Amino acid sequence: xxxxxxxxxxxxxxxxxxxxxxxxxxxxxxxxxxxxxxxxxxxxxxxxxxxxxxxxxxxxxxxxxxxxxxxxxxxxxxxxxxxxxxxxxxxxxxxxxxxxxxxxxxxxxxxxxxxxxxxxxxxxxxxxxxxxxxxxxxxxxxxxxxxxxxxxxxxxxxxxxxxxxxxxxxxxxxxxxxxxxxxxxxxxxxxxxxxxxxxxxxxxxxxxxxxxxxxxxxxxxxxxxxxxxxxxxxxxxxxxxxxxxxxxxxxxxxxxxxxxxxxxxxxxxxxxxxxxxxxxxxxxxxxxxxxxxxxxxxxxxxxxxxxxxxxxxxxxxxxxxxxxxxxxxxxxxxxxxxxxxxxxxxxxxxxxxxxxxxxxxxxxxxxxxxxxxxxxxxxxx
Amino acid sequence: xxxxxxxxxxxxxxxxxxxxxxxxxxxxxxxxxxxxxxxxxxxxxxxxxxxxxxxxxxxxxxxxxxxxxxxxxxxxxxxxxxxxxxxxxxxxxxxxxxxxxxxxxx
Numbered sequence: 114x115x116x117x118x119x120x121x122x123x124x125x126x127x128x129x130x131x132x133x134x135x136x137x138x139x140x141x142x143x144x145x146x147x148x149x150x151x152x153x154x155x156x157x158x159x160x161x162x163x164x165x166x167x168x169x170x171x172x173x174x175x176x177x178x179x180x181x182x183x184x185x186x187x188x189x190x191x192x193x194x195x196x197x198x199x200x201x202x203x204x205x206x207x208x209x210x211x212x213x214x215x216x217x218x219x220x221x222x223x224x225x226x227x228x229x230x231x232x233x234x235x236x237x238x239x240x241x242x243x244x245x246x247x248x249x250x251x252x253x254x255x256x257x258x259x260x261x262x263x264x265x266x267x268x269x270x271x272x273x274x275x276x277x278x279x280x281x282x283x284x285x286x287x288x289x290x291x292x293x294x295x296x297x298x299x300x301x302x303x304x305x306x307x308x309x310x311x312x313x314x315x316x317x318x319x320x321x322x323x324x325x326x327x328x329x330x331x332x333x334x335x336x337x338x339x340x341x342x343x344x345x346x347x348x349x350x351x352x353x354x355x356x357x358x359x360x361x362x363x364x365x366x367x368x369x370x371x372x373x374x375x376x377x378x379x380x381x382x383x384x385x386x387x388x389x390x391x392x393x394x395x396x397x398x399x400x401x402x403x404x405x406x407x408x409x410x411x412x413x414x415x416x417x418x419x420x421x422x423x424x425x426x427x428x429x430x431x432x433x434x435x436x437x438x439x440x441x442x443x444x445x446x447x448x449x450x451x452x453x454x455x456x457x458x459x460x461x462x463x464x465x466x467x468x469x470x471x472x473x474x475x476x477x478x479x480x481x482x483x484x485x486x487x488x489x490x491x492x493x494x
Numbered sequence: 495x496x497x498x499x500x501x502x503x504x505x506x507x508x509x510x511x512x513x514x515x516x517x518x519x520x521x522x523x524x525x526x527x528x529x530x531x532x533x534x535x536x537x538x539x540x541x542x543x544x545x546x547x548x549x550x551x552x553x554x555x556x557x558x559x560x561x562x563x564x565x566x567x568x569x570x571x572x573x574x575x576x577x578x579x580x581x582x583x584x585x586x587x588x589x590x591x592x593x594x595x596x597x598x599x600x
Contacts, residue, residue, distance in 0.1 A: 155570070156574075169558060180556070181573070182562050183574055184576050185584075187580060191577040193559045193560065193575060193576050194514045194559065195559045196514065196557070196558060207575075207576055209576070415546050417515055417516050
């Protein structure tokens with residue numbers, strides 16, 4: 114049976130603590146990676162170690178005396194969600210035991226922030242799910258394209274046979290309408306193909322900053338006067354190897370989502386970084402990728418929505434405003450290009466989508482750093 | 495040691511259950527809510543507050559963690575944080591148990 118903290122603090126049971134001074138014991142608690150909270154029976158915090166303060170996002174001194182609430186005592190570890198200001202919530206494992214604190218009964222809760230672990234498990238589940246949906250989509254896209262091709266060529270033949278002598282003028286209009294719908298179907302299968310990483314990409318070495326500068330002018334005009342577009346571009350940004358047109362589509366898709374999330378009012382920021390910080394499962398990210406981040410100050414997304422955003426046809430936009438294929442395109446394109454994508458979102462604060470785009474195979478890091486203009490010229494050549 | 499006991503347990507008590515979205519712990523808390531309300535048949539009303547939908551409600555009530563079951567008529571509010579599936583412990587904490595039953599804090 115696990116020895117409870119009450120027993121540990123009981124002087125009669127501290128034989129194994131012999132030799133550890135009170136100061137050392139305090140240092141141990143203060144340097145523990147796990148959070149320690151002591152709470153009185155009415156739920157007011159009596160003590161918080163630095164790790165607990167970090168989890169709650171308050172200085173330890175401010176956490177003391179807060180009427181947090183009494184942690185439930187149970188024989189096992191349970192999970193709570195801790196909500197912090199201006200930070201995403203944390204998944205925290207909690208286990209509570211009874212103790213004596215300054216001679217009075219109290220509760221000791223040990224806390225472990227498992228957010229990173231949960232997020233990693235969730236990402237793995239997500240990517241497996243998207244992989245499966247992608248395979249399914251790729252399978253049906255092929256068959257649907259064949260069907261659409263048969264429809265379109267049949268309609269063209271019919272159009273030719275009728276010539277200008279259709280018995281009913283509506284027949285010609287109907288055929289034209291059907292051909293146009295068939296093309297819509299073709300566009301839809303292309304988007305699905307983009308998601309399932311089956312589209313034809315033409316990667317080229319491009320100057321990302323120049324591409325974003327050109328796009329931002331277009332965005333300023335199209336997003337409306339209520340939306341400010343702010344660019345924060347790293348002047349030392351190296352080139353990336355991606356399909357330029359699909360990259361434009363991806364950034365436009367992100368900008369449209371940002372605009373809808375902000376309901377037409379707010380700031381859309383596009384930021385680039387030549388030395389992105391490492392991301393989970395991707396060590397030494399800066400050596401292989403540059404980062405472009407599209408952020409908004411919109412409504413943000415809950416964890417539940419976040420877990421589905423890349424799925425084709427998933428949309429939270431009402432009134433037929435969204436097809437649910439925008440983020441699927443971004444996801445498929447980035448993955449097919451050998452990059453990575455991460456989304457951070459806080460409900461009520463906004464969303465940031467980070468795209469990690471691959472550098473060209475030949476390491477540009479060793480070359481003497483050139484100015485943006487010269488580099489751009491070299492790529493034009 | 496036990497919490498204070500309600501003088502008129504038959505009176506309708508109003509508690510609030512703060513949850514955040516559709517997480518496994520939120521679902522467990524919602525199941526427990528139904529059991530608690532059933533056990534004290536009609537005597538306890540527990541309102542659900544999803545703090546993702548109503549962040550201002552959590553902010554004004556000073557809720558730092560979910561799930562939290564809260565009696566806000568008390569000053570300071572009486573709150574339980576975490577898994578509330580042990581209904582005996584929950585009812586006792588909020589003063590809904592007889593003196594010789596339920597969870598003993600001592």
